[in-house]
Amino acid sequence: MSYRYKIASVFLIGFFLDCINIFMSAIALPSIASTFNTGTANVAWVANSYILGMTLVIPMSTWLASRYSSRNVLSFSMVLFGCSVFFCGLSTSLYELIGWRFIQGIGAGLMIPIGQSLTFSLFQQKQRAKVSTFIMMVALIAPAISPTIGGLIVEHLSWHWVFFSSAPLSIIVSILAWYWVDNDNKADSERPDIKGLFLVSTALIALLVGMSIYSNSQYGIKAELIGTFAIVAALILVGIYIEHDKNHHDPIINLSLFKNNKLTLSIIIYYAIPGVFTGINLLNIFFLQDVLHFSADKTGMFMILYGIGAFIAIIACGKTYNHIGPKKLFVISLLIHSAGVASLLWVHLGSPIYVIILAYILMGLGGGLGANCAQTTALMDFDEHQMLKGSVIWNINRQISFCVGAAFFTMLFNLFCMNAHFQNADAYHLTYLIAALIGIFTLIFIVKRQKVTL
Template structure:
């Protein structure tokens, strides 16, 4: 195996671990809520705390790799992740579980931008579509198998073993990194701690506001929290524009292909994560399905996405990103809308059709975004763009789950539980179509490469 494919394998292994950590824990959320006696709105902090840890460490990972070496950082990343996974499985209270998940995010987040920057720099621009296909294949395999395996674990044992499941993979990745990573990582400026604080506050407060709304006795506090979080975000954007060493280089978002790809991740993987979280509770509580049966729907999603990704790799250069984006967004939204037709006493056949369609649309959209986002960057700019891309990917997952939980809570408050589910799915489908409004400018702009 050549050196570049060894590095790609290490990055793909870390990406695989991150994916199974998200999707396997999602199928366990109903069991965690039951065993630890927390609400469905609050239990999403099992995922949110992990995302917060990632948010803190992803922007500083390139600096850490340049300062201490890529090999040392990747090995440390997987060892910290492994220790936190062990303690998450042993946690006796919900608060301690969320704290260990936060530490797990801190550990796992160091590998992803460092590994991606190392791997992408080793592939020529005309070869990056091939690497993107490998990345998206992993992004399919993990969501396909992890919910089924996680569901079987929950049904036969408990959610604790779901937390322990990534351990063999993270330890193996640490070993491979120690043996294979040789080349140095480009040095970067010392991280901006004030910027890191503002970004972290923005995400934490927005997620607290969204997830806390459902169970709050008075809605004033979560709304105020949400407002303060949004103000922190605006404050960071103003702050970052005035600095050349900003933690997150928001100037890179002026590139239309990067900007639109970031938005698509909220409309497709982000929304799907929220839909999948709600579906786990919906199918297990309302339909009476087992966790394993619920997780098996992801096999259909993965089958549709795999076919779409293989096709995208062949037609991307011929059709162009804009057409593929439009097709992916339309199919994915149509799949979400089909969920509204399902009912435990009839129309269950809509469920496999919905997941298959979401898979096809999600595969087209996410693969196109993965290929398109970093096309205009090379060298040091690529490392900075990789930070933005990976941070946005993680935030999209968490934001999607929190937003859809909020939407469901509001629809349930003003209607019956039986109508809240389909209405939430319809609203989600409509939200997934919004990026189409910004797609036309992408087809008309030609932009230079950033070096």
């Protein structure tokens, strides 16, 4: 095997591990919530803490690689990932599990950008398209099969083994990285914007904590005030960062890049489609298992349908992107995805299973089309100098959209559950309705502001 394919293999296996750990653990959340006797808002932090760890370290990964060498950082990241995922499985409390998931996210956050950068540097022009296809296939296959595998593990073993199962492969990747990646010379590089990173990370944590606390009825009025304070604090920190961005020559998130219409539109789409789906899928996992009494493995199988829809959409996007253009494709993806979310309104105890099948296929079609189109469009106008800064914004945005989507819809659901007029199933359906409407409002925004002709 040539050197560049060894590097690509290390990156793709590490990327696969990251993807399956997001979706396998999601299927296990109802079982984890039952074990620790907690609700959806609290157990959502099992996913949020992982993404927070990634968000925190992604902007520092290239600096660490230049300072300590790519081989050392890649190998260490997978050791950290493997050890933390093992301790996730040994966790005896929810807070312990959340802590180890945060560390696991740091390991993934080091691996992904460095591995991608090394791989892309070795595959140029037309060859890069082949690698991009491999990456898209991993990004498609892992979410499609991992919920089913995770469901089978939960049903026949326990949720602990959802985490244990990833440890051996991560250690193998660490060994491969140590022996296959050249020990490149360390180079002095400019220290990253630590203050900006602190402000962004703290603002995100405050926002997620505020929504989580605010949505828990058992905490009482005093806790709700604390939650409101946390959300206000997040907004204040965002304001401080805006001033910091004006005075720093190389901020961690360069806000001036948001003047690029394609980047801004792609970010909005990512919140309206993948962000919304992350939150709705999380809630629907609980709905299917707790209300409809589906098994974990049966629940996980619906993601295969999502993957089939996404696969079809990705192929369609590649064939039609240059002909139709991104804005019209965004409109089509929002329509299809919102229709899929709205289909969940007709899912109830005793309803035919084809309604759920239709919902996941439509969400897969809309999600695959919207995400792939956004990925293609976001950095299209950037030159080589702006590409790295734009890439940082894009990768951080992707992680934050997942966090915010999960936290926001979990908060809405719990707020509806507090209302005595709503039964549990009603709270789920009302949350699905709002999610569908968010897609429609985003569609109207694109049509009016971006002057899209239908």
